[in-house]
Amino acid sequence: MDNKPIIALDFPGEKEVFQFLSEFDEPLFVKVGMELYMQEGPDIVRKIKEEGHAIFLDLKLHDIPNTVKSAMKGLARLGVDLVNVHAAGGKQMMEAALEGLEAGTPAGKSRAALIAVTQLTSTTEEQMQREQHIELRLIESVLHYAQLTKQAGLNGVVCSVHEARAIAETCGEEFLRVTPGIRMSGGAAHDQKRIATPDGARRDGSSLIVVGRAITGAVDKRAAYKEVCELWEEK
């Protein structure tokens, strides 16, 4: 899989998306999340794909196994590169998601990689313990979900950079660590709690980084993307 930074297209609609994409003249790896998908539906995925961009469809499915299996079967037909569920839905749900994805992938096409969200990057350890009643350290909860995800046969997890190295050591280097919560040094965290810079992500074991507002909110979006790429790819 392409390891370009994944740009989160958190825009209200198609017009804003294509205005943003028109500033770039190369194929990108982009993320379509709930905000955009809820407004524009599956057509937005097809249109972005037609322009040659790789797509992470970030809908974070979380429901009973049968429902997630059916939904994943439908999403598989969109031909995206990466999709996800919430690991909190359980092993059986994740296995069902994988079955649906495999069943829905058209013959001759490769199936999307499937990953599971561990603990959202907007969650702190204190919040997790108090609100989810999980009496563990946050790293233990994330590692538990990563192991469960691996047992279910998925390709990796969404986690923060802070847990990426430990997951690679526990689940293997091939098991994807996709990390949102990326900020430039000194940049506003907004609602994110477990953040890191692109170069920090590279050093600390991320497989892929997801960057939204640090690029989409910049005055010069192309320059912001280039800077993220340079920090992420620096050897």
Ligand SMILES: O=c1ccn([C@@H]2O[C@H](COP(=O)(O)O)[C@@H](O)[C@H]2O)c(=O)[nH]1
């Ligand atoms: O744990 C998670 C899972 C998903 N996200 C998504 O990533 C982007 C991050 O956007 P920024 O503007 O760079 O904060 C956003 O679309 C989230 O839905 C996440 O942040 N954390």
